[in-house]
Amino acid sequence: MSLRHALLGLLADRPGSGWDLLKRFEASLDFVWPATQSQLYTELNRMTADELIEVTSVGARNRKEYAITDDGRAELQRWLLDVEPERNRRSEALLRVFFLWAVDPDAARRYLEREADTYRQFHELLVAVDQQTAWDDSGFDRFARLALDNGMRVTAANEEWASWAAEQVG
Amino acid sequence: MSLRHALLGLLADRPGSGWDLLKRFEASLDFVWPATQSQLYTELNRMTADELIEVTSVGARNRKEYAITDDGRAELQRWLLDVEPERNRRSEALLRVFFLWAVDPDAARRYLEREADTYRQFHELLVAVDQQTAWDDSGFDRFARLALDNGMRVTAANEEWASWAAEQVG
DNA sequence: GGAGGCATGTAAATGGTTACATGATTGG
């Protein structure tokens, strides 16, 4: 139920509508926890029923402003500190590597070179995000930068690996 | 539908029963694509219906030996070379990092130190697997080692990141 | 008046997890 906790985290920073939260998801959490619009609105209603959040006002276009409740803050703390994170091991790209013996060596090498290229592009994207963001010294930005740094390190490691692996095959 | 292709890959190596495949999953693919028993048997039946695999014999205890068909081999090739892998970005552990400003700095530092420790242990596990496996020069083993090497590099990068991040917070 | 953005909701399908259910065979 990470979506629920992601929403709690965003609302702990500041209140907002479903639409606001969707935009905030896209702006910051998209790389670690993508969420769709339909999922988000459904979950907000469930969370309201569970009293983790509440509707503080209803505006134009039926806009509902949500705020986190005390129960919600407690649940966020519990999740952050007492719940062991699930390690998501699934990687379609790596799964393919297991079966590259089934294609001819040239095609296998090209696969790995394309992987290296994909990781390089993704790394560049993250560097660009880092440079183009006007970071402030808020808690949100400080920890968002730590997360972004993880992304840069991991994509760099993946790129190096894929280049090396392509050489091994070629 | 990666489970389907993982099964095709394993059956392209050699035939086997659902039970065999379950064990082979646990032995090699578990880190990149875990599968449960119920999921696997259901999928084997669907794949048989789709004629990607076939039952070549039925033995004791109703054991069904599956083999890949020509259609199955073609589908495996197509998936390996023509289908862009989906990039799974979800990380519960990193999602938490985004919200560590919501706990006190000491707890945040401890979270990151525990993360470093988790990655270190996981890295050690992969090193042990590498050393304790009697690798042969089969295609399967050669590419499995490439995948394992990816795991070692990425966990090392994550461990370094978490140690560094803990210092930033502390 | 129209386009684009704001705003919320529901339904169907897919893929995965957990639990339940059954039974045969082999080795100690």
Next chain:
DNA sequence: CCAATCATGTAACCATTTACATGCCTCC
């Protein structure tokens, strides 16, 4: 004879994705 392992299947539930559906508000 008992336990472990081999062997297969089904049902319920949950999270996620895609698609459908509606309508208001603001700015040009």
